[in-house]
Amino acid sequence: MLKYNFHLINGLYFELLDTLQEKDYHIKFVEEKDDSSITLYECDMRKGMWAKIGRRYLADYWVEIWDRGFLKKRISFLEHIKGKKVFISFESKSIGDTIAWMPYCKEFKDKYECEVVVSTFMNDWFQKTYPELTFVGRGVVVNNIISMLELGWFYDKDKEPVNPATIPLQKAATNILNLEFTEKLCDIHFEPKERPIENKYVCIATHSTSGLKYWTPQGWQELINYLNEQGYSVIEISKDDTNFENCMKLEDKSIPNTMNYIHHSEYVIGLSSGLSWLSWGLGKKVVMISNFTEKDHEFTINCIRIVNESVCHGCWNKPQFKFDKGNWWYCPEHEDTPRQFECHKSITSEYVINEIKKAGI
Secondary structure, three states: OOOEEEEEEEEEEEEEEOOOOOOEEEEHHHHHHOOOEEEEEEEEEEOOOOOOOOOOOOOEEEEEEEEEEEEEEEHHHHHHHOOOOEEEEEOOOOOOOOOHOOOHHHHHHHOOOOOOEEEEOOHHHHHOOOOOEEEOOOOOOOOOOOOEEEEEOOOOOOOOOHHHHHHHHHHHHHHHOOOOOOOOOOOOOOOOOOOOOOOEEEOOOOOOHHHHOOOHHHHHHHHHHHHHHOOOOOEOOOOOOOOOOEEOOOOOOOOHHHHHHHHHOOOEEEEOOOOHHHHOOOOOOOEOOOOOOOOOOOOOOEEEEEEEOOOOHHHHOOOOOOOOOOOOOOOOOOOOOOOOOOHOOOOOOOHHHHHHHOOOO
């Protein structure tokens, strides 16, 4: 009887532990894809030998064991993980990435009927809402696993089969976990506190992590003035300070307090940022001003998306460009020209207000 060790930990690994006869077998690593079989690697192997390839994401992998031209055994890795332990490690600290990818950990457990251990940088947000999963802290060693899958924004074909910039953010997780992509809402544990202010209000998040994500200060001020005229107070929930008129700034900018303000608000207006994802994860309708990404890159459920496709837009999702996070002024097509950041400069407050009116909020 053939005995073997087959796992996906820092690469797809196969070892022949024992065989009935002392002889060589021909081993093939195969991926089934689009009704075809692709041989990823092949070699001769006998008892005590092993082979490993660089693939670190999950796919429909098989190992074939051939004996003198005859297929002796075919082993499916997707079947092999059933009932075993899989470790899913979030390699991004980003709020948006974490909220985007979390729902698929449960879907993975359900589909592959395995035990799933998860490590994120925000475990306390999910431990009560995803009780089917086991959570561990960063750097904790998880023993007796059959696979370790890393969720991240990878430009590495061994870690992610598709350029992540060209697909919806949530699809980066489904590609790595070998799941069908459908947009899924995240379930964040949050216990609301008292309403922070009596009158109705709207939260805005005007800051983000790069210049190309920002909307114009004039646009924000005109939007704030409109909301005031409609009887709303306006609360800036970004961590960074702002100097807008008729806009309240949070004194306590801790995440729990920010979440409480979001929870009690009428809705949230933001950019393509972690606070927009957090608001969405808390069940709020989000008005998202983002023209540097395509409309389906972030979430679409419960979202009013503000775009202007008549100007340069969507550079984030074009495969010929790779974001330079060290360059605040990154604008791959028009940097240092009058058209720099025209994707957002072209969006007027009047346009945003009309879209809010059309949505009836």
